[in-house]
Amino acid sequence: MRYGEPLQQSKIGISSAPDFLFPTLDGSFLDLLEIKLPSVDVLREDTSRPGAIYWASPVTTAIGQVVNYLHELDANQYMLAQNFRNKELNLRIARPRAFILIGRSTGWSDVKRSAFRRLNHSLHCIEVITYDELLERARQIAHLHAR
Incomplete structure (x- = not known):
């Protein structure tokens, strides 16, 4: 709901390309989405510590990957802003x-x-979303718009 048309596989550094870059609706800022498999485990329980x-x-692994992407976005923000301006987007990387x-x-x-909520809260500028959570968000949005 907060984003415009996604930019797929856009390079943000020498070889880094997140799955999707999303400009905000006002076209000013940029966030990224990294997609992993729905079949993988998200959480583990430490059996030695109840x-x-x-x-x-x-x-x-995905967190490490997006931390690197965020670093590259920050390090290359002026070059990227110019590249996006050439595509008629006035994005700021901030x-x-x-x-x-x-x-x-x-x-x-x-x-x-x-635990999932606490772990997510501890991340800085990163949010982990499960496929089920995304589906529930979509249902809620559809329900609100159906009224």
């Missing part, structure tokens, strides 16, 4: 955010859902 839940390996779409959350306990 209640301790942490990111699964595919999520930590405080971009990254979204990682990965895994499923169907059947999670309240404990896992709370």
Whole structure:
């Protein structure tokens, strides 16, 4: 709802290209989306510490990937702004955010859902979203617009 037409596989550095770059609706700012498989695990439980839940390996790998993308966006912001201006976009690269779409959350306990929220809250400028959460957001938006 907050974004315009996505830019697919746009290079942001020498060889880095996130899955999608999304300009905000006003065309001023840019965020990125990295898509991973819905079949991978999102969370792991530490069996030696009851209640301790942490990111699964595919999520930590994706977080590392988007941290690098965010760094490249920041390091190359002036060149990228000029490149986008040539495509008739007046984008500024200022405080971009990254979204990682990965895994499923169907059947999670309240404990896992709370841990997911806490873990997401601890990330800076990055949000992990499950496919189920994205589908629920879409349903809510459709429901609001159907009224």
